[in-house]
Every structure is written in structure tokens, then in C-alpha cells.
Amino acid sequence: MKLFQSWKSYFYTLLLHPTKAMVWIKLNSNKNYCLPCVQIDQAVWLSNFSLIKKAIEKELEIAINILHYASFQVERKQKKIQGIYVLEPANLAPEIHDEFWCDRLLTLGCLDRRLKRLQSQIVPLINYAVNICELSAPEIDQLYKLAPYLQSLCCQLEDYNIPETLVHGDLHLHNVAFNEGEYLVFDWTDSCITHPFFDLFDLFFAAKGHSWWVYVQSLWKPNTLKHLRNTYLSQWLEYESAERLLEAWKLAKPLCALHHAVTYQYIMANLEPRSKH
Numbered sequence: 001m002k003l004f005q006s007w008k009s010y011f012y013t014l015l016l017h018p019t020k021a022m023v024w025i026k027l028n029s030n031k032n033y034c035l036p037c038v039q040i041d042q043a044v045w046l047s048n049f050s051l052i053k054k055a056i057e058k059e060l061e062i063a064i065n066i067l068h069y070a071s072f073q074v075e076r077k078q079k080k081i082q083g084i085y086v087l088e089p090a091n092l093a094p095e096i097h098d099e100f101w102c103d104r105l106l107t108l109g110c111l112d113r114r115l116k117r118l119q120s121q122i123v124p125l126i127n128y129a130v131n132i133c134e135l136s137a138p139e140i141d142q143l144y145k146l147a148p149y150l151q152s153l154c155c156q157l158e159d160y161n162i163p164e165t166l167v168h169g170d171l172h173l174h175n176v177a178f179n180e181g182e183y184l185v186f187d188w189t190d191s192c193i194t195h196p197f198f199d200l201f202d203l204f205f206a207a208k209g210h211s212w213w214v215y216v217q218s219l220w221k222p223n224t225l226k227h228l229r230n231t232y233l234s235q236w237l238e239y240e241s242a243e244r245l246l247e248a249w250k251l252a253k254p255l256c257a258l259h260h261a262v263t264y265q266y267i268m269a270n271l272e273p274r275s276k277h
Contacts, residue, residue: 036060047179114195119150
């Protein structure tokens, strides 16, 4: 290793095809197919999206959006940084609608938690809870009596013209970073396709103590949660009226809790045996 070796950064790109489950690859000088790679002769950290985006666009000769990074490694002895960034082409055709993107994500393996699917998971969830929890006979009976009610709520919420879409699944401020004037939402481990209101767990249940800071704010400013709710719902006015959005919001609250229970049941079921104890 040279005494005064300078840092070098290598960023490999996963450019998603806009309509197919494919990524863009290229033929290198050795006649091998590989992921496009951008080299920058300095240390560039994962959060420097503006510099990385500019370098990638120059190399690929197209406008792109950075979706997230798949990996990032720093080799300090070799003064080398390597990263893999997942991209999509910018300026995608406007005629491609939400349904298309949901279908594409489901084809790629994204979990299906849409309302129809959620209905079918209610009884298995209750069976799972009965098997692992020390519940009394009245409590078990009460759970099973809730099943038709929750299934009915799913059907009612489905009647509203609010498109099901990709949700984060664990959306809170600890999974959001702010850098150079932009927000980055990370840790998409629990992401799935479902009703968008289900991502607002903190807003639904903050007053119950789930988020102590929002709870303190709600005492300090009684209208904080109402204002946040109304601001969020205003983004959906192209789909439903304000009155119907409030109706859907009320229906979504118990189903939001149900959705997260199903998510954690899925996580528990897929843990290694030694991690379950």
C-alpha cells in the first residue's frame, strides 16, 4: 500500500426496469456482464446523495432517482469505499398508475397485506395468539367473537376509493434521516402492500402512550394530533371527500392495530428457533 494512497469510492448501480423485473447491466472490457460502476477519486459517504446522483447520471447518461442503498462498506486500510445503490429512471411515464406499481412490487416478492388478504389472516392470527399466550377461556371466546367484526371493517374500508399502496410498516422518526435539505426514510424491513392509513400507527395510538413525545405534545397542544390527522388526510382529497376520509380514518384505526399484529406474527413465525425463547 502506498504511503500517501488517496481514497477511492466505487458505487455499483441497480437500475430497475420501469415495467419488468429486470436491472440494467453492461458489458465491461473483459467481455463480462456486470453492474454499472461509478468511481469517484475521494471518500464519499452514503448520505451524500447529491454527489453520488450527479456522478451516476454522468456515467449512465440518463436522469435517475436514488431509491435507497443496498450495501455500504468502508475499507479504511485500503482507503476504499464500496456501495450499491438502487435506482429508478426519472421522469417515468405518467400513464403508469398506482395499480401497476403495486402489481410490480408484488411480482418482485413484496408482501401482500391488502384488505382482502388481511381478512383471511384474522382467524390464523387468533389461533396463533391462543397457542402461544396464556389466555383464559373468556378471553379466547372474546377474540373469536371479534373475527366477524374485524372482517366486516375490512369490507367497509375497502368500499372507499383510497388506493392500496406500498407502506413502510415501521414508520417513525427514528427511521427518518434529514440531510442536505432532504428526508431519507430507511429500514423497509416490514414494508408491504396495504391500506396507506396503516402506516400512521403513531398518529392513531400516540395518546395511548405509544409515543411518549407525541403524547406530551398532545397535552401541551390539545389540537396537535387533530391537526396532523387533517393535514395528512388533505393529501387524499383527490380520491374522496373530507367527510368520507374521516369515516375511513375511523374504520382504519382498529385495522391498523390488526395489521401490525399480523406483521409481528409473521416476524415471530420466521425467527430461528433459538431466537424465539
